Amino acid sequence: MGLDAHSAEQGRLLEAHVLARRAELAREADDPWSAAGPHSVSPFVPCAPSRIPIVLQCARLAPDDVLWDLGCGDGRVLLQAAAQYGCRCVGVDIDARCIRDARASAAEQGAAERCAFFACDLLRLAPGALLRGVLGEAAEPAARALCLPPPTCAIVFVTGHALSRLSAFLHAEWAGASGALRLLTCVEALDACVDFERSDALFADVADRPAWPVSRHAERDGVFVVPPFGTAVRAWEAASPPWEPRPPLTRAQADAAEPAVLRGLLSAAEVAQLLALGDSLLHTTDDERAPAADAAGARGDISEALAALDLFAAGASATELASAAEDACHRCAQHRVLHLHRAARLERALPALLPRLLNRLRAADSARWRLLRGRSTSVRSAEFHAYELGGSVADPEHRDAGSLLTLSVALSRRSDFDGGELLLWREAADGSGADVGGGLSALGEELAPGDGVLFPSEKRHNVTPVTRGGRRAFIVELWAGPANEHNRHR
Numbered sequence: 001m002g003l004d005a006h007s008a009e010q011g012r013l014l015e016a017h018v019l020a021r022r023a024e025l026a027r028e029a030d031d032p033w034s035a036a037g038p039h040s041v042s043p044f045v046p047c048a049p050s051r052i053p054i055v056l057q058c059a060r061l062a063p064d065d066v067l068w069d070l071g072c073g074d075g076r077v078l079l080q081a082a083a084q085y086g087c088r089c090v091g092v093d094i095d096a097r098c099i100r101d102a103r104a105s106a107a108e109q110g111a112a113e114r115c116a117f118f119a120c121d122l123l124r125l126a127p128g129a130l131l132r133g134v135l136g137e138a139a140e141p142a143a144r145a146l147c148l149p150p151p152t153c154a155i156v157f158v159t160g161h162a163l164s165r166l167s168a169f170l171h172a173e174w175a176g177a178s179g180a181l182r183l184l185t186c187v188e189a190l191d192a193c194v195d196f197e198r199s200d201a202l203f204a205d206v207a208d209r210p211a212w213p214v215s216r217h218a219e220r221d222g223v224f225v226v227p228p229f230g231t232a233v234r235a236w237e238a239a240s241p242p243w244e245p246r247p248p249l250t251r252a253q254a255d256a257a258e259p260a261v262l263r264g265l266l267s268a269a270e271v272a273q274l275l276a277l278g279d280s281l282l283h284t285t286d287d288e289r290a291p292a293a294d295a296a297g298a299r300g301d302i303s304e305a306l307a308a309l310d311l312f313a314a315g316a317s318a319t320e321l322a323s324a325a326e327d328a329c330h331r332c333a334q335h336r337v338l339h340l341h342r343a344a345r346l347e348r349a350l351p352a353l354l355p356r357l358l359n360r361l362r363a364a365d366s367a368r369w370r371l372l373r374g375r376s377t378s379v380r381s382a383e384f385h386a387y388e389l390g391g392s393v394a395d396p397e398h399r400d401a402g403s404l405l406t407l408s409v410a411l412s413r414r415s416d417f418d419g420g421e422l423l424l425w426r427e428a429a430d431g432s433g434a435d436v437g438g439g440l441s442a443l444g445e446e447l448a449p450g451d452g453v454l455f456p457s458e459k460r461h462n463v464t465p466v467t468r469g470g471r472r473a474f475i476v477e478l479w480a481g482p483a484n485e486h487n488r489h490r
């Protein structure tokens, strides 16, 4: 019962945020503004990252929506929704620390105008609170009298126990909104209060009312949708969402796409931390991406190539061969590549970095190509690139095949190296390519450390050979596949 495609990931988050912190949380048992306190009905367990894009797809968000998250935790679902779909968001949670974190993230991501967060006890919301957008006595004092935009969509990702206590309130708000409010819930497997086999039991204590209509279309992902009042489940499921994901760009479209220069993606401290992390891993010998910078490393190139030949002889698949070839390339001393997405390296060293960066990318994408909207995407690779003398990406046909978006963030100062220029394909004025003035061209703008350039991955790009010093860059690729632990080809 209740196990879904994200349960393992969700279980790890439960472990990290609740089970491993039992002693710490016990000290908050008397704090009324803590998820571990006396008024809380749910612990704070963040939504699994792989689940979030599906939640947002199921919500069928459009830019004119107002999305409320009842029990928003640290605000990660709303911040992603605002970045990717451009909607306004209101998050409420009993945990004041979560609300502080959510506000800080919103400010950092430039989303504070669109995303507001308030400490609020859901169980004390008065009838009509959602309809009128007024939190009243249930909220922290400063938020009590605010007039917020009422939700057109509300997410309630809490335990089944909490859901059953909220159900009468939610039912009245949902019906009262006369078709202007849809609800999404996700009931965790850890919760035995809910009978997954009976949709009317999702909101258990409204037995005297008509059963809730619940779309179980995304049940595999643990997401249940109550369509707006007056819309039958079948009609909701048959209606097309505000947008279908656009097909990935063709190579010609990607070549023609204008890259986006994104300034100040990383702070100076983050650049320094990434450089330190990369350089320390480069000198570790036991890492699959980090041969020692000595003779053993150089020998590694040849043995890797031989290993790839062995694979060939053994009848390996094209994917295995591509993967082995990539491993071999990535150990080349002139241009080494470290996989920071592996074993949660980046997450452990700089936990706030990737979520913030990804929301910048989502916002940039939604203003330009809309490759991420309506699509479930994840990080295919987050790599530290170290180019030394002669290091380059030289194949004139090089594209990050199979990915949707590539971000290259400068870590080195421009004065630290010569050559090492990132070139991107530019169409000729008449769109006909290299023959009439198009081709691989420099960006024309200098990137300071922490600045990045974002482009559709299938766009042709190169890096010219480094002729002095060294170039360090941080490269992130997003794709429609699952989060990845290996190189780009596995």
Ligand SMILES: O=C(O)CCC(=O)C(=O)O
Pocket: 385, 393, 400, 408, 422, 461, 462, 463, 473, 475
């Ligand atoms: O270093 C860069 O900026 C780009 C690297 C690249 O394109 C690649 O490794 O695929």
Ligand SMILES: [Fe+2]
Pocket: 393, 398, 399, 400, 461
């Ligand atoms: Fe590339």
